[in-house]
Amino acid sequence: EIVMTQSPATLSVSPGERATLSCRASQSVRSSLAWYQQKPGQAPRLLIYGSSTRATGIPARFSGSGSGTDFTLTISSLQSEDFAVYYCQQYNNWYTFGQGSKLEIK
Amino acid sequence: EVQMVQSGAEVKEPGESLKISCKGSGYSFTNYWIGWVRQMPGKGLEWMGIIYPADSNARYSPSFQGLVTISADKSINTAYLQWSGLKASDTAMYYCARLGASADVWGQGTLVTVSS
Numbered sequence: 143e144i145v146m147t148q149s150p151a152t153l154s155v156s157p158g159e160r161a162t163l164s165c166r167a168s169q170s171v172r173s174s175l176a177w178y179q180q181k182p183g184q185a186p187r188l189l190i191y192g193s194s195t196r197a198t199g200i201p202a203r204f205s206g207s208g209s210g211t212d213f214t215l216t217i218s219s220l221q222s223e224d225f226a227v228y229y230c231q232q233y234n235n236w237y238t239f240g241q242g243s244k245l246e247i248k
Numbered sequence: 249e250v251q252m253v254q255s256g257a258e259v260k261e262p263g264e265s266l267k268i269s270c271k272g273s274g275y276s277f278t279n280y281w282i283g284w285v286r287q288m289p290g291k292g293l294e295w296m297g298i299i300y301p302a303d304s305n306a307r308y309s310p311s312f313q314g315l316v317t318i319s320a321d322k323s324i325n326t327a328y329l330q331w332s333g334l335k336a337s338d339t340a341m342y343y344c345a346r347l348g349a350s351a352d353v354w355g356q357g358t359l360v361t362v363s364s
């Protein structure tokens with residue numbers, strides 16, 4: 143099974159600042175990597191697929207990069223609605239999620 | 249509008265059986281795999297399994313193989329997740345999702361509580 147490891151577990155950032163979340167795979171997943179946002183009491187929402195393609199309706203301040211084993215989600219200027227938990231997920235070899243990174247207000 | 253609508257919350261006792269549902273609409277139901285994801289209280293997301301409604305081909309994560317059954321009825325655009333003998337440890341929120349560009353459309357979740 144491919145293990146996905148996210149860092150940091152919690153990131154404290156002020157609104158308007160930039161946030162960078164990381165995701166590492168235990169073996170290459172090529173570009174088969176997605177990012178999801180989950181707010182309390184809500185279902186996850188797809189943000190990025192194919193490592194860097196924004197899903198429909200996702201603002202341009204969200205961007206993804208990476209391939210192989212190392213991936214990054216960047217939120218360029220944090221809005222209040224962006225504070226949430228973020229999960230990466232590989233779909234190259236079955237499906238596995240990372241453990242999540244919580245983005246909180248500083 | 250593409251939607252996945254799940255059945256309502258359930259409260260069950262240990263040992264009981266349960267089948268929850270996920271109805272897709274706004275797209276060709278038989279053209280996409282559907283996945284089921286578990287989220288235990290305060291925890292992360294875990295992939296349980298997937299099904300292709302066109303032929304009911306189901307695949308399971310090793311952690312869930314033999315513990316649950318995933319099925320689908322393409323005549324009513326609905327996928328199912330079922331248990332034959334619930335345990336307290338099955339208490340969780342369960343989500344279905346359409347597998348387009350990864351899991352691109354999610355249901356609202358079904359909360360399953362197992363308690364005596």
